[in-house]
Amino acid sequence: MSWSYEDFTKAIYKLTNIDLSCYKERQMKRRIDSLINRKNYSQYDEFYSALVADQDLLESFVNYITINVSEFFRNPSQWEVLKRDILPILIDRYGKLKVWSAACSTGEEPYSMVMLLHEFFPLEDITVIASDIDKEALDKAKEGLYIEKSLQSLPKEYVKKYFTIKDGLYKIDDRVKQRVIFKRHNLLMDPYPTNCHLIICRNVLSYFTEEAKSKLYFKFRDALEEDGILFVGSTEQIIFPQRYNLKSVRTFFYKKI
Ligand SMILES: C[S@@+](CC[C@H](N)C(=O)[O-])C[C@H]1O[C@@H](n2cnc3c(N)ncnc32)[C@H](O)[C@@H]1O
Structure with a gap:
């Protein structure tokens, strides 16, 4: 009998440690089904065997x-709030900051963070930890080459200061790159x-599913120092943040209480 979607997700979990059951099913299933179709497979088990046999196919899967879409200073008004209202308070309280860019994709977010912190600190005092599940995205992040579109929200003076253009691509300055630890x-x-x-x-x-999200909020809370801040995306406001000992201090910014 051919595999169900659930059989496939269980097998993928064993193979990659990625638990697809934590991702919203409708969205993820649609994406995977369309890929399987495009690659000319008709069954989950058949596609799974191909993934096991071909490391490159597995990595591209x-x-x-x-989904690695990102850009520098994505939603610039929120970065403005970070710069104006959040960072000065954190710096006042802690001095040098331990910053983690989680699910950093191809590096635009941690590199933006280094540029912003450089408004407050010399570069050598800045370290940003940046992580993602996707090896290909991390390889691109370490390479540090970007198309013009990724820089559309980047202030022009930052483009001048931190990038050189090479073969139509924008290369991030090594001094910024060196401030980020990717893992x-x-x-x-x-x-x-x-x-x-x-x-x-x-x-x-x-x-992620609501259940998975809830677990992650607890983990983020534990990863923070008291009064530390969690900065989330535009559609990701937390419902009842007090459940996780978090308090909204600005839209998209939560403080550990
Ligand atoms: C849309 S990108 C967001 C990039 C960046 N944070 C931003 O807002 O521009 C989502 C990223 O989440 C990563 N991701 C998905 N599931 C993950 C997981 N379980 N653990 C860590 N990263 C994950 C993906 O590899 C992808 O790079």
């Missing part, structure tokens, strides 16, 4: 299901960093 990390499985002053986790929580 993980890359496809994880592979699965938000659903792996231990979280501790004592963070600021966690940026944007545009990934919306892919």
